[in-house]
Amino acid sequence: MILSPGSFLCTMKNMLGVNILMLEWVIIGAGIHGCTTAAHLAYADPSLTRDNRLLLIDSEATPLAAWDRLTARVGMKYLRSPGVHHLHPEASDLFRFAKRNDYDLSHFSDTSKKPSVSVFRRHCEKVVEEMNLTFCFQQASAFHIDRCTDGWRIETDQGAIFTRRVVLATGTKEHCSLPSWLPSNGDQRAYHLHQKQELTPVAPPVTIIGGGMSGVQAALELGHRYPSQATLAIRHPLRVWEYDSAPEWMGGKYKQTCKRALTFSERKNVISRARRPGSITKNLYRQIRREQNLGHLHVKQEAVQNVTPGPAAWLIHGEKTTWKARAILCATGDQYHPVHSPLLARLIDSYGLPLTPCGYPALAAHSLAWAEGLYVSGPLADFAIGPTARNISGARMAASCIQQETRNAFI
Ligand SMILES: Cc1cc2nc3c(=O)[nH]c(=O)nc-3n(C[C@H](O)[C@H](O)[C@H](O)COP(=O)(O)OP(=O)(O)OC[C@H]3O[C@@H](n4cnc5c(N)ncnc54)[C@H](O)[C@@H]3O)c2cc1C
Structure with missing residues (x-):
């Protein structure tokens, strides 16, 4: 059993009547997508991280390690996306942070103010620190996810974790x-x-x-x-x-389009054409x-x-x-497909999770719940978020939808 993030508020009993610690949220993958979801949930309810009810796990040693490694490796100077795309729920937060910390204009490129990698990174650190995400982080590789009473049991190389809700934010990089x-x-x-x-x-x-x-x-x-x-x-x-999909897809266009393009195959065509x-x-x-x-x-x-x-x-x-x-x-791209991941293949198989004809989670537009208490972000959210699902704007959209959906569930 993973013990490090201290006091789990909620407990449940297993079949033998032994108390098991039950978390509120476990986010698998502490890349841009996992951290954005964690930040959105924590800003909306700081007690989640303060009271250790949220756990962020990754096989890497620290949150955003893969992002840091890749941006450094390719020698990236500025992001491709505008300065309103980052981990914090408020779009203007990075600009406010840059101003407060005397970053000059050389840290922003083009009219869409694409931030330098260094200011983006410092801003990520600020969000991680502000929301205690390092304290809620554990290095662990998840290899099985199963249903249990009131939630999910996640088997990791560090032991089992029990949680009411899981977010799968495992990215594509394992598949290059x-x-x-x-x-x-x-x-x-x-x-x-x-x-x-x-x-x-x-x-x-x-x-x-x-x-x-x-x-x-x-x-x-x-x-x-x-x-x-x-x-x-x-x-x-x-x-x-300028962007990896036409800029109009960063707003609500996909949701509107889904009202017309009803089948998953039609939606797939829309996404492929826009990217x-x-x-x-x-x-x-x-x-x-x-x-x-x-x-x-x-x-x-x-x-x-x-x-x-x-x-x-x-x-x-x-x-x-x-x-x-x-x-x-x-730099020939990633050969990503959900069923290539043993973790996902087994999960899909065990619970008959709904799939599109091309084998991705079959989700309604802007609905990130694949099953009760099981949410996705990143490539797994392609059919919910549309063309921008895999980039930072998609991470923000997914995080905000997940937070919204779970809030509504309690009203
Ligand atoms: C060099 C580069 C620059 C980019 N620049 C931009 C940009 O400027 N703007 C933009 O919008 N997008 C950009 N992107 C695209 C996209 O935003 C990034 O690829 C982003 O890092 C994707 O985040 P992610 O969280 O989905 O995936 P990842 O960064 O791959 O994170 C997934 C994490 O999940 C972990 N994981 C996977 N499986 C398991 C498991 N079973 N157990 C535990 N942990 C697991 C992995 O270790 C990994 O850390 C860029 C991409 C690259 C490669």
């Missing part, structure tokens, strides 16, 4: 895989930029595969570090979109072109067909040319 053309011989010089394992330091020449935000930012970073020894390989011309995967902002596009013109960075627009490993370097065979790389960094 290297392209099929990379031999799976365990060679340490090919990595996925989103992988959990640390990358060993890379030596030039280096090739980055993928023309989305992660690939392009990493290419810029490596082009600065190793001028003219970094290559960005892209399959198609760079796609420029802009593998695209970059105008600002990054300009930087890439500048570095390319200065000769600091090579950009090859050709699909990689295969690679042959050599003693000191890979030979990369594209459609038109062949080039050398001592390290290959892939």
